[in-house]
Amino acid sequence: MIIEGRVWVIEKDGKLIDDIDTDMIYHNKYLHITDKKEMAKYAFSNLPGWQDFPQKARKGDIIIAGDNFGCGSSRQHAVDCFISLGIKAIIAKSFGAIYKRNAINSGLAVLECKDIDKARLKNGDIIEVDLENGEIKKDGKIVAKAKPMNPVQAAIYRAGNLFAYAKSFR
Amino acid sequence: MPTIIEKIFQQHSKDDVKPGNTIWLDVDLRTARDFAGAQVVKNLLENYDGNYIDDASKTFFTFDCNAPANTIGYANNQQICRKFARENGIKVFDVNRGIGSHVVMEEGLAYPGVTAVGTDSHFNILGAIGAFGQGMGDVDIAFVFKTGRTWFEVPPTVKVNFLGMPDARWSAKDLALLCVKELKGKVLGKAIEFYGEIVDKLSLAGRITLASMVTEMGCIIGFIPPNKEVIKFCRERSGKEIEAIAADKDAYYEAEIDIDVSNLQPLIALPGSPANVKRVADLPSIEVNSVFIGSCTNGREEDMEAAYNVVKGRKIAENVMAKVVPATREVWNYMLEEGIIKAMFDAGMIISHAACGGCASGQLGMTGKGEVQVSTSNRNFRGKQGDGDTYLASPETAAASAVAGYITEVDDL
Ligand code: SF4
Numbered sequence: 092m093i094i095e096g097r098v099w100v101i102e103k104d105g106k107l108i109d110d111i112d113t114d115m116i117y118h119n120k121y122l123h124i125t126d127k128k129e130m131a132k133y134a135f136s137n138l139p140g141w142q143d144f145p146q147k148a149r150k151g152d153i154i155i156a157g158d159n160f161g162c163g164s165s166r167q168h169a170v171d172c173f174i175s176l177g178i179k180a181i182i183a184k185s186f187g188a189i190y191k192r193n194a195i196n197s198g199l200a201v202l203e204c205k206d207i208d209k210a211r212l213k214n215g216d217i218i219e220v221d222l223e224n225g226e227i228k229k230d231g232k233i234v235a236k237a238k239p240m241n242p243v244q245a246a247i248y249r250a251g252n253l254f255a256y257a258k259s260f261r
Numbered sequence: 262m263p264t265i266i267e268k269i270f271q272q273h274s275k276d277d278v279k280p281g282n283t284i285w286l287d288v289d290l291r292t293a294r295d296f297a298g299a300q301v302v303k304n305l306l307e308n309y310d311g312n313y314i315d316d317a318s319k320t321f322f323t324f325d326c327n328a329p330a331n332t333i334g335y336a337n338n339q340q341i342c343r344k345f346a347r348e349n350g351i352k353v354f355d356v357n358r359g360i361g362s363h364v365v366m367e368e369g370l371a372y373p374g375v376t377a378v379g380t381d382s383h384f385n386i387l388g389a390i391g392a393f394g395q396g397m398g399d400v401d402i403a404f405v406f407k408t409g410r411t412w413f414e415v416p417p418t419v420k421v422n423f424l425g426m427p428d429a430r431w432s433a434k435d436l437a438l439l440c441v442k443e444l445k446g447k448v449l450g451k452a453i454e455f456y457g458e459i460v461d462k463l464s465l466a467g468r469i470t471l472a473s474m475v476t477e478m479g480c481i482i483g484f485i486p487p488n489k490e491v492i493k494f495c496r497e498r499s500g501k502e503i504e505a506i507a508a509d510k511d512a513y514y515e516a517e518i519d520i521d522v523s524n525l526q527p528l529i530a531l532p533g534s535p536a537n538v539k540r541v542a543d544l545p546s547i548e549v550n551s552v553f554i555g556s557c558t559n560g561r562e563e564d565m566e567a568a569y570n571v572v573k574g575r576k577i578a579e580n581v582m583a584k585v586v587p588a589t590r591e592v593w594n595y596m597l598e599e600g601i602i603k604a605m606f607d608a609g610m611i612i613s614h615a616a617c618g619g620c621a622s623g624q625l626g627m628t629g630k631g632e633v634q635v636s637t638s639n640r641n642f643r644g645k646q647g648d649g650d651t652y653l654a655s656p657e658t659a660a661a662s663a664v665a666g667y668i669t670e671v672d673d674l
Contacts, residue, residue, distance in 0.1 A: 119621055119645065125299055158446075158449075170398070188449075189382055189396055189397060189398065192398065193401070196404070197400055242283070253401070254403075
C-alpha cells in the first residue's frame with residue numbers, strides 16, 4: 092500500500108505545531124453539522140495562520156504535523172472534515188489516542204513518525220509513503236521512517252472503513 | 262502480571278492481553294450523548310439493514326452537551342436520537358438528567374471492572390471508580406452499538422506514586438492540575454494507576470476530579486483503586502456484589518513516576534493550555550469578569566459545597582458573572598435541600614440546570630474577547646468557552662475570585 096501526495100507542513104515559525112486540538116481543527120460551533128461534505132470548509136478554521144487551508148488544499152494532499160495532533164474531544168468531525176477535503180494521509184510526530192482511532196476507523200491513513208521534522212519537508216513537496224513498512228520517500232530517497240500500521244489498522248484501511256471491515260471480519 | 266487495565270481487559274476479551282497487542286474487547290455499557298449521537302444513528306442506518314442494536318439493555322443515550330437544545334441543529338439531532346431510541350427500545354437520559362459520565366455512575370450502570378464507552382472524551386472519568394471508560398468517535402460507537410465490542414490497542418501502564426501529604430489548603434483540582442503539569446507528554450497513550458496516601462483519602466468527588474483530567478495529560482485512562490466509600494456507593498447504586506479490581510503485586514509497569522505533593526497548594530492553569538500551571542499565589546492581580554463552577558471535573562455535591570462555603574454570606578464582585586452548573590439532577594437536589602442554591606443566589610450567582618453548562622460552547626454563556634474567566638472545567642483551549650481567556654482552578658479558588666473580582670485563593674480573600 093503506497094500512497095503519493097503533495098504535503099502541507101503545519102508549522103509556525105519554521106517549527107511543526109504541537110498539540111493541535113480538535114477545536115483548532117474543527118471548532119465546536121460547527122458540531123451540529125452532520126453532512127460530511129459541508130465539514131470540509133471548516134478544516135483548521137480555528138488554527139491561527141491556517142484558516143484558509145480548505146481553499147488551498149487539493150484532493151490527495153498529505154498533512155504533516157507535530158506532537159499530539161488531534162488531542163481534545165472525541166468529535167469525528169475533526170477527521171471527517173479532512174476526508175471530505177480529500178486529504179489522503181496525516182503524518183504526525185504523535186496523535187491524540189481518540190483522534191487516531193477515529194481516523195483509522197474512517198479509512199484516513201494516519202502514521203506516527205517521531206522524526207518527521209528531520210525530513211525538512213516544505214509545502215508542496217511530493218512524497219511517497221509506504222503504509223505497511225512506514226517508509227517515507229522524497230525524490231526516491233527515504234527521508235523518514237514512520238511506525239508501520241498495525242495489522243488491524245491495515246485491514247480496516249484496506250477495507251475502506253470500520254463498517255466495511257466488520258462485514259468481512261464477522 | 263496484570264495491571265488494572267489488563268485485568269479488566271482479560272475479563273472482557275478472548276485475545277492475548279499484552280501491552281501493544283490489538284485485541285477485541287466486549288463492552289458492557291454503550292452510550293452516546295447528544296452531539297455525536299445523531300452521527301451514531303446515521304452511521305447505523307447507513308451501514309446496516311435493521312438489527313442495529315446488539316443489546317438495548319446495555320445501550321443508552323445521555324443528553325448533556327447542549328441540554329436543553331439552544332440551537333435548531335442540536336434540537337434536531339436530539340430528536341433524531343429520541344426517535345431512534347424509541348424504535349429500538351433504548352433508554353434516553355434526557356436533557357434534564359445531567360452529565361452522562363456521572364449519570365452512569367449514579368444509576369449504577371458503571372461500577373468497578375465494567376467496560377464502558379461513550380461519545381465523550383472524558384468518559385475515562387470512570388477510572389475514578391475502577392471501571393474502564395473510553396471516549397470514542399461516532400463511528401466507533403455505532404460499531405459498538407451494533408456489535409457489542411470494539412478493537413483496542415492495550416496500552417502500557419505507568420504507576421504514579423504521590424509522596425507526602427500537603428500541610429496547606431489543597432483540593433482534588435489542585436492535585437489534578439499538578440498532575441497535568443508533571444505528567445503531560447510523559448503518559449501519552451498510556452494507562453495510569455495512581456497510588457499514595459493522598460489518593461486513598463480522596464472522596465468519590467475528588468477521585469472524579471482527578472480521573473477527569475487524565476484526558477488533558479494525553480493518557481487513555483487513570484485508575485484510582487477503589488476504597489471502601491467507592492465500593493459502598495457502587496454496591497448501593499448497582500445492587501450488585503462488587504469487588505474492586507486491583508493490580509497484581511508484581512504487576513509490570515512501563516514506568517514509575519513519583520510526584521511529591523507535600524507542597525501542594527492552590528493552583529491555576531493559564532489560558533490556552535491545562536498544563537501551563539502556576540501557583541495562584543504567584544499570579545499578579547488579574548481582574549475577573551466571569552466565573553464558571555461546574556463540569557464533569559467539578560460538578561459534584563462536594564464541589565458545590567466548597568464554593569458555597571466561600572460565598573455564603575458574601576456578595577460576588579459587581580462586575581463578575583458567576584455561573585454555577587451542577588453535574589446532575591442529584592447534585593441539584595442536594596444543593597436545593599442544603600440551602601446552597603439560596604446562598605449562591607443571594608451572593609449574586611446564576612444557577613443553571615444540570616448539564617455540561619458553560620463547559621463546551623452552548624449553554625449558559627460564552628466569554629467575549631478580552632473577558633477573563635475562571636473555570637472549574639478541564640480545558641481552556643482557545644475558543645472552547647468563548648473568545649475570552651479561561652483559567653482553570655478549583656471551586657474554592659473560582660468562588661474566591663468571584664467574590665474578590667480578581668484571581669485569588671480563599672486564604673487571601
Ligand atoms: S462538562 Fe465539559 S468536558 Fe465534561 S463532558 Fe461536558 S463538555 Fe465534556
